[in-house]
Amino acid sequence: MENRFKVINVTPRGFCKGVYNAIELAKQTRMDYPNEKITILGELVHNKDVVLALKSLNIHTIESKGKQRIDLLDDVLEGIVIFSAHGISPLVQIKAKNKGLKTINASCEDVLKTQDLINAYLEKDYDIFYIGQLGHPEAEASLDLDLNKVHLIQIGNELPKIDSKKIFVTNQTTMSILDIKNTIESIQTIYPYAIVSDEICSATRLRQEAILKLPESVDAIIIIGDKSSNNTKMLAKISRNRSIPTIIKIQNLGELDPKLLDQCHELAITAGASTPKFIIDEIVHFVNAYAIDPQIDKKDYSIHPFI
Ligand code: SF4
Numbered sequence: 466m467e468n469r470f471k472v473i474n475v476t477p478r479g480f481c482k483g484v485y486n487a488i489e490l491a492k493q494t495r496m497d498y499p500n501e502k503i504t505i506l507g508e509l510v511h512n513k514d515v516v517l518a519l520k521s522l523n524i525h526t527i528e529s530k531g532k533q534r535i536d537l538l539d540d541v542l543e544g545i546v547i548f549s550a551h552g553i554s555p556l557v558q559i560k561a562k563n564k565g566l567k568t569i570n571a572s573c574e575d576v577l578k579t580q581d582l583i584n585a586y587l588e589k590d591y592d593i594f595y596i597g598q599l600g601h602p603e604a605e606a607s608l609d610l611d612l613n614k615v616h617l618i619q620i621g622n623e624l625p626k627i628d629s630k631k632i633f634v635t636n637q638t639t640m641s642i643l644d645i646k647n648t649i650e651s652i653q654t655i656y657p658y659a660i661v662s663d664e665i666c667s668a669t670r671l672r673q674e675a676i677l678k679l680p681e682s683v684d685a686i687i688i689i690g691d692k693s694s695n696n697t698k699m700l701a702k703i704s705r706n707r708s709i710p711t712i713i714k715i716q717n718l719g720e721l722d723p724k725l726l727d728q729c730h731e732l733a734i735t736a737g738a739s740t741p742k743f744i745i746d747e748i749v750h751f752v753n754a755y756a757i758d759p760q761i762d763k764k765d766y767s768i769h770p771f772i
Contacts, residue, residue, distance in 0.1 A: 483573030502544030690737030697737025
């Protein structure tokens with residue numbers, strides 16, 4: 466039988482180094498402290514399957530939508546607390562130490578680099594324009610570096626009015642490259658003297674650029690990733706900017722409605738930086754088989770544990 470539609474595997478996709486390192490650090494912590502209670506403050510990376518896999522190692526996650534890390538910490542009473550890949554506020558680190566908790570920091574080095582830059586400009590008495598998302602843990606950690614001098618700029622919102630000529634502009638690492646470019650240009654029209662450092666991480670940039678480079682003939686894209694993953698959401702946003710007619714966002718094979726593929730001619734498949742490879746693989750295997758035979762059953766493409 467011939468393929469009914471073409472499948473394009475977008476690369477890179479799936480785990481970035483920051484996610485990989487955070488998971489390895491959590492696993493190593495369990496090996497180093499086999500009898501200690503280990504708690505992750507917020508999801509280690511934004512993926513429910515990763516959270517479940519860590520639970521199977523007796524590493525528990527505390528997360529509550531809308532609750533900041535500093536408040537989540539109230540529920541950690543003993544043992545080891547792991548800070549997630551998104552970075553952590555200095556206020557949370559101090560509170561954890563004061564509670565007598567042992568701390569392990571799984572912050573991604575790209576997030577730490579942005580925080581170091583912000584600290585360096587704060588020391589020189591700059592105001593910081595931080596382009597990010599209200600409530601995202603990475604933004605929360607950066608804003609906490611100085612609640613008076615770090616100003617959150619949300620996409621599409623009005624810019625703050627600042628008299629100082631000392632302004633440093635930077636951003637959350639997982640934003641849309643197009644949004645960041647436009648927002649930086651807007652800031653520069655009002656504050657032409659602002660110093661700018663675009664800190665979108667290379668994992669986020671490369672995954673978004675790969676979508677922008679897809680052939681015009683691509684008429685559908687599957688984006689695999691957790692609903693709470695910002696870099697995954699941005700892949701969908703870039704696909705909309707790129708005007709791909711059918712955008713299918715799923716967390717796993719179970720969520721895929723194969724009928725959505727029946728009308729497409731060229732289908733691209735990508736995944737956010739916190740999506741485990743086994744989830745991507747099972748979807749890719751299924752879709753390639755479905756392109757040939759629409760009678761196949763999703764149930765035959767099983768999920769395997771990865772941790
Ligand atoms: S998406 Fe970027 S900032 Fe986030 S963990 Fe991965 S490499 Fe680090």
